[in-house]
Amino acid sequence: xxxxxxxxxxxxxxxxxxxxxxxxxxxxxxxxxxxxxxxx
Amino acid sequence: xxxxxxxxxxxxxxxxxxxxxxxxxxxxxxxxxxxxxxxxxxxxxxxxxxxxxxxxxxxxxxxxxxxxxxxxxxxxxxxxxxxxxxxxxxxxxxxxxxxxxxxxxxxxxxxxxxxxxxxxxxxxxxxxxxxxxxxxxxxxxxxxxxxxxxxxxxxxxxxxxxxxxxxxxxxxxxxxxxxxxxxxxxxxxxxxxxxxxxxxxxxxxxxxxxxxxxxxxxxxxxxxxxxxxxxxxxxxxxxxxxxxxxxxxxxxxxx
Numbered sequence: 001x002x003x004x005x006x007x008x009x010x011x012x013x014x015x016x017x018x019x020x021x022x023x024x025x026x027x028x029x030x031x032x033x034x035x036x037x038x039x040x
Numbered sequence: 041x042x043x044x045x046x047x048x049x050x051x052x053x054x055x056x057x058x059x060x061x062x063x064x065x066x067x068x069x070x071x072x073x074x075x076x077x078x079x080x081x082x083x084x085x086x087x088x089x090x091x092x093x094x095x096x097x098x099x100x101x102x103x104x105x106x107x108x109x110x111x112x113x114x115x116x117x118x119x120x121x122x123x124x125x126x127x128x129x130x131x132x133x134x135x136x137x138x139x140x141x142x143x144x145x146x147x148x149x150x151x152x153x154x155x156x157x158x159x160x161x162x163x164x165x166x167x168x169x170x171x172x173x174x175x176x177x178x179x180x181x182x183x184x185x186x187x188x189x190x191x192x193x194x195x196x197x198x199x200x201x202x203x204x205x206x207x208x209x210x211x212x213x214x215x216x217x218x219x220x221x222x223x224x225x226x227x228x229x230x231x232x233x234x235x236x237x238x239x240x241x242x243x244x245x246x247x248x249x250x251x252x253x254x255x256x257x258x259x260x261x262x263x264x265x266x267x268x269x270x271x272x273x274x275x276x277x278x279x280x281x282x283x284x285x286x287x288x289x290x291x292x293x294x295x
Contacts, residue, residue: 003083003088006150007075008145009094010089010146011092014092014142014143020201025252026054026255030051032259036269
């Protein structure tokens, strides 16, 4: 693998992980918001 | 007839704030600069990982420092929202330390020939990562929010001592890892346009880290509110969702 290949791996993994983490935060927040809404 | 969807229908948790938007714009700029600057003189293109590797660990340090700020503010005010900030910042700090380690390993293979070696800097960074994972585990192990805040505050204060040890390890011990580039006792060791790409990376990942801490803190506060309401008997917890069966033939034992 040449230099660009390693670079794309590094950036790809991190941006993918940021996306997953952000999605998890939003999903957890939405879930708690729903529970609170149910309680009124 | 249903009304057309407006932005008011989007739940608060899914809406983009100015911090989110700034993070996205600065990330695009940083990515452009990281990919368009000329290759580094000795390592070539693979050195572009530096514009990701260094900013993510600096943001991790800042996140752990935010944990300490949260701890101190909690101990001064006894307001649980500061303990929740400490926990939220530690979570983001662990995520960013993980990024640094992964990017470092991907960079190490083509430059050192191995993904990992037990040098002081690498080992201590791994220790810091697992120590803060322990902090997060401690937070989950205690149910009572006040007891949790007290116990995790103690650990939050102790763990901050790891940051200078990790950072100065390359000066204190012989190491395959390169020495400091920006935060070092003498002058900066990076050239003009490459420094610009590095600065852009630092700005972008700082906004990204701040945006993630803000969201994580918001989640922690909502979880705290939900926990408080369930404790106060407001609503039934999952285990109470099934009525106790009646043994005497009546429909409901509680009636």
